[in-house]
Amino acid sequence: MTHLLALSELSVQQIEGLLERAQAIQDHGVAPRITEPAFVANLFFEPSTRTRFSFEVAEKRLGFNVLNVEEATSSVQKGETLYDTLRLLEEIGVRAAVIRHFEAGFYKDLRDRLTLSIINAGDGDGHHPSQTLLDLLTMRQEFQQFQGLTVAMIGDLRHSRVARSNAEVLHRLGVKVILTGPKAWQDPSFPGSYVSIDEAVETADVVNLLRIQKERHREMDGFTPEAYHQAYGLTLKRAQAMKPEAIIMHPAPFNRDVEIASELVESKQSRIFKQMHNGVFMRMAIMEWACQGRPNANNQRIELTV
Amino acid sequence: MTHLLALSELSVQQIEGLLERAQAIQDHGVAPRITEPAFVANLFFEPSTRTRFSFEVAEKRLGFNVLNVEEATSSVQKGETLYDTLRLLEEIGVRAAVIRHFEAGFYKDLRDRLTLSIINAGDGDGHHPSQTLLDLLTMRQEFQQFQGLTVAMIGDLRHSRVARSNAEVLHRLGVKVILTGPKAWQDPSFPGSYVSIDEAVETADVVNLLRIQKERHREMDGFTPEAYHQAYGLTLKRAQAMKPEAIIMHPAPFNRDVEIASELVESKQSRIFKQMHNGVFMRMAIMEWACQGRPNANNQRIELTV
Amino acid sequence: MTHLLALSELSVQQIEGLLERAQAIQDHGVAPRITEPAFVANLFFEPSTRTRFSFEVAEKRLGFNVLNVEEATSSVQKGETLYDTLRLLEEIGVRAAVIRHFEAGFYKDLRDRLTLSIINAGDGDGHHPSQTLLDLLTMRQEFQQFQGLTVAMIGDLRHSRVARSNAEVLHRLGVKVILTGPKAWQDPSFPGSYVSIDEAVETADVVNLLRIQKERHREMDGFTPEAYHQAYGLTLKRAQAMKPEAIIMHPAPFNRDVEIASELVESKQSRIFKQMHNGVFMRMAIMEWACQGRPNANNQRIELTV
Structure with missing residues (x-):
């Protein structure tokens, strides 16, 4: 087997x-x-x-x-x-x-x-692993190769099995992984370096948002949804600072107006539904x-x- | 689509x-x-x-x-x-x-x-709508045309999505719709006129009973099942007053001995299981x-x- | 039908x-x-x-x-x-x-x-009945005929529908049925005679263990799992006293180290997974x-x- x-x-x-x-x-x-x-x-x-x-x-x-x-x-x-x-x-x-x-x-x-x-x-x-592979397939369709890409993983790193799988493999594939998110949800075991949310959005080829695992930690460690959105979410304003060719990814289900502004879910740069298709x-x-x-x-x- | x-x-x-x-x-x-x-x-x-x-x-x-x-x-x-x-x-x-x-x-x-x-x-x-269409199919098999038919809708009109769909379409198809049921469950927005339960049963070509939506209104507005059966149910006695060619319909699941006497469910005039077949x-x-x-x-x- | x-x-x-x-x-x-x-x-x-x-x-x-x-x-x-x-x-x-x-x-x-x-x-x-038939199929593959076999049914006889079905049919097929288990779970309506757990294990061609129906009687009538295992379970020690050609059966799901020592579940004499296959x-x-x-x-x- x-x-x-x-x-x-x-x-x-x-x-x-x-x-x-x-x-x-x-x-x-x-x-x-x-x-x-x-x-x-x-x-x-x-x-x-x-x-x-x-x-x-x-x-x-x-x-x-x-x-x-x-x-x-x-x-x-x-x-x-x-x-x-x-x-x-x-x-x-x-x-x-x-x-x-x-x-x-x-x-x-x-x-x-x-x-x-x-x-x-x-x-x-x-x-x-199947989520990581479909994420890789989505990136591969966009950029043809992994070497030299910068992928930002944003949000609830500690509780996200997607983040863990992705970071490890991306690192091996020659991708530069950058990380950002609330202090309480950071995880020193990830390959990659921590940056500010704004630096992450501005420098990444792939803005990979992570779902807030509400069912794993009932309280969002002091954040209201609105406060999280302002502090670590992809707001409309932040999205304007993305590189022109950069794409938005999210493993879904997403919380609209928390991890991502609702209007961005099906925006031109979003590959969120493409991920599901893949x-x-x-x-x-x-x-x-x-x-x-x-x-x-x-x-x-x-x-x-x- | x-x-x-x-x-x-x-x-x-x-x-x-x-x-x-x-x-x-x-x-x-x-x-x-x-x-x-x-x-x-x-x-x-x-x-x-x-x-x-x-x-x-x-x-x-x-x-x-x-x-x-x-x-x-x-x-x-x-x-x-x-x-x-x-x-x-x-x-x-x-x-x-x-x-x-x-x-x-x-x-x-x-x-x-x-x-x-x-x-x-x-x-x-x-x-x-699919329930309404299968109801229409059942009537069509019986009477070939809708024009000139009288359909009685009996019971919980207010909470019944079947009643609402059926009444509107039947009216458009040239069917005379007559309505009856407890005051609290009547609904002035339906096309059709209210009559007594006995008049409804005696004049209808189709006696269309409606399910009591126990899960939508916990108390039956003061009725016990027995009292409802006597007041608005199709009792054995009432069924004897139906026209010879008239048929009994119910969208099911039915409450035996509430909307309909248990013995009538599979009686000669009943099309209740025929509806499911259709x-x-x-x-x-x-x-x-x-x-x-x-x-x-x-x-x-x-x-x-x- | x-x-x-x-x-x-x-x-x-x-x-x-x-x-x-x-x-x-x-x-x-x-x-x-x-x-x-x-x-x-x-x-x-x-x-x-x-x-x-x-x-x-x-x-x-x-x-x-x-x-x-x-x-x-x-x-x-x-x-x-x-x-x-x-x-x-x-x-x-x-x-x-x-x-x-x-x-x-x-x-x-x-x-x-x-x-x-x-x-x-x-x-x-x-x-x-389908469980009984698959049990019979398993015995038939092993011994070719039922006549002359001894089957021991061990444990929760009273609450087991498998035991009831099996005992009746085995009796008709010419099998000698012997029974053992806690007094409170014995059932006089079964065909077959009660013996000690050790006699059952030593003389049977088929050691048919029965699942403790925890969901039917919350307390195991005073037994702890360990105590039951020692008193009526197929322990490693008891299994050594089985006849060389004898087989172990259990309708499953089984409670490891209660009805049967965990090591015996996939032992050479066990047909438990074979039963599922059949x-x-x-x-x-x-x-x-x-x-x-x-x-x-x-x-x-x-x-x-x-």
């Missing part, structure tokens, strides 16, 4: 291969179909619309049968361990499980004990790869190896 | 076209299939079995891939606006969204901002239309236009 | 026919497909992962379209009776309904009033049978008879 747990486990070459395959799927509009009925499962232990349905569309476009396992109605309530649930899924024929879990590193003691592939769809404040193709490439052990280079029909 | 939001926006000719297409699907037992993989989504922000699964069957019989978005497990919990959720669905490839929402007119500021089709599956105490064909015609911009006249394969 | 409600309603010959068909599906790896689009529904009024998804995989492998009806989001909340919900499903084209319900015998006043097939997926503390094939045979009225002897395409 091939798991996708954290991009830190993949080489630059492997990452490039996945991005190329996603781009090819998008460009040629043809998805290779599965050669025989095969099942995948989505297990979301935290709410999600974007990631969950993006994966479901990707899976169905590849021809997989999809099982949606929801905590509220499952045996997880009866105290079953995640390992035992996944072993069950293996036994009934599931090839890959896309899992969002509230616990960072939930996969650590599972990875070597299963034959199905685990796709990490977000683990606590850990990683979110997500399906990226996840098709990921699901192919998980079931084959390598990116699908020649657009052939998927021969399942698990 | 073609939305179906309220039948008041459709001409009589458009309505007739949809009814004819639904009848043709039912008669010829053949559904045109989608020419390529296409996705639709069902978003139900209020509980539903009938409407939700009737649409799901209709969608799958047409060959659509179906996404079921449920509030409890989605990003709506994170405060995302409905517009942003629908834009997401557009970006991942969804052609049409069937939406039930607790807010009347939820679609008003969405309709001109989206490329996907919105099918209103019930908005607060506003409209419920619902699938009606919704197949609606989904075709939403994705084509017109009823599918020649039973051809659907070429998606969105 | 053909219902599967309790195995006590099936002859030994019918049971053997279903087991043979399940084995044939497993051996020949080919599933006959439905000749035209057909719908089945899964209604789970209690949480389930194993049974629910095992049925869903079985249904989809047979080519059925699947509707998943969940209590939380359905009209059951509006007070609709189960009969009315099932009549609705009939009207929209559903051929068979797989139902888990908290009420034992929920199907009693439904069975003669419906044209769709009801598959009982567990009714309160009543029956669980479940899909068994349920494919059941769904074929429900829609045809007999086991599918010649692996032909399914002609739906309902």
Whole structure:
């Protein structure tokens, strides 16, 4: 089996291969179909619309049968361990499980004990590799190469699994990462240097806003939404200081007029909905790869190896 | 895109076209299939079995891939606006969204901002066009034409989106609408005149009972279920006074022995389950239309236009 | 229609026919497909992962379209009776309904009033026929015949619908059933004789552990998990006293280190995950049978008879 747990486990070459395959799927509009009925499962232990349905569309476009396992109605309530649930899924024929879990590193003691592939769809404040990959795909479409780019990551760095995944990989790809946000949410473990919000917006090629994780820290550490918007949000005024070719990104869901002025969400420089569009193709490439052990280079029909 | 939001926006000719297409699907037992993989989504922000699964069957019989978005497990919990959720669905490839929402007119500021089709599956105490259309289909099968019919709408008029939709359209189709129900639930905005419950039952061609919306007004304004049944329900005794060719309808779910005597639910004059049966064909015609911009006249394969 | 409600309603010959068909599906790896689009529904009024998804995989492998009806989001909340919900499903084209319900015998006043097939997926503390059949399939693979086997059922007999179903059928198949467990959970209505836990483990060909139904009796009648494990669990020490050819079974989900020592779950003698594997094939045979009225002897395409 091939798991996708954290991009830190993949080489630059492997990452490039996945991005190329996603781009090819998008460009040629043809998805290779599965050669025989095969099942995948989505297990979301935290709410999600974007990631969950993006994966479901990707899976169905590849021809997989999809099982949606929801905590509220499952045996997880009866105290079953995640390992035992996944072993069950293996036994009934599931090839890959896309899992969002509230616990960072939930996969650590599972990875070597299963034959199905685990796709990490977000683990606590850990990683979110499919989001990082679709962010990279979006940047790649815009700038063709990563080397020499400056990406500003703005906001709730400490609680954002997207920020963590992105910063690590961008650094490896030769991108200059700059960081900004409230003191309480800074995180010294990130590669990259802290700058002021205005310097970040003015110098970045990519202004990557991060969602305020209201559900993780109920109080915004003293900020009202308005105060946050003025202090660290992309206001209309700040956006005017962006470089002409620079783009706005956000993993969404976004809080309008908090991280970003509502009018900017669909502005000319925004790629926020483009990110969602790219997500399906990226996840098709990921699901192919998980079931084959390598990116699908020649657009052939998927021969399942698990 | 073609939305179906309220039948008041459709001409009589458009309505007739949809009814004819639904009848043709039912008669010829053949559904045109989608020419390529296409996705639709069902978003139900209020509980539903009938409407939700009737649409799901209709969608799958047409060959659509179906996404079921449920509030409890989605990003709506994170405060995302409905517009942003629908834009997401557009970006991942969804052609049409069937939406039930607790807010009347939820679609008003969405309709001109989206490329996907919105099918209103019930908005607060506003409209419920697919229910109205399947009601019309049921009457049409029985009486061939609408002109000259008398339809009695009985019960909770004020809170019933079905009553509101039906009364408006029936009036336009040349149907005489008569109304009856408790004073507190009468609504002067309806076309049609108020009569006594007994006159309504005795003179109507269609005795259209309305569900008591227990979840909308907890107390039944002073009525016990038994008292309501005696005052405004279709009792066994009242049913005997119906015209021989008259039929009983109810949008369901019904409260047995409240709106209707339990023994009458599957009586010879009842079309209540026939309405449910018709619902699938009606919704197949609606989904075709939403994705084509017109009823599918020649039973051809659907070429998606969105 | 053909219902599967309790195995006590099936002859030994019918049971053997279903087991043979399940084995044939497993051996020949080919599933006959439905000749035209057909719908089945899964209604789970209690949480389930194993049974629910095992049925869903079985249904989809047979080519059925699947509707998943969940209590939380359905009209059951509006007070609709189960009969009315099932009549609705009939009207929209559903051929068979797989139902888990908290009420034992929920199907009693439904069975003669419906044209769709009801598959009982567990009714309160009543029956669980598909689980019993997959247990039988697992034993049959191991021992070829039932006559002469000794099966020990250990633990929460009183609250286990699996135990009740299994004991009755095993008795009819010529199996010697022995029982053990805490006094408070014994049930005099079971066929079979009570022995000590150690005698049960030492003499059985099949050590069939039962799940402690924590959700049915909050307190374990005075036992701590550790105390239960020592008194009635399959400890490592007890397992060493098993006959060399004997196997361990458990309907799952299991409580590790309560009913069974965690190390034994995937031990050489355990067939616990094999049971889950067999479940899909068994349920494919059941769904074929429900829609045809007999086991599918010649692996032909399914002609739906309902």
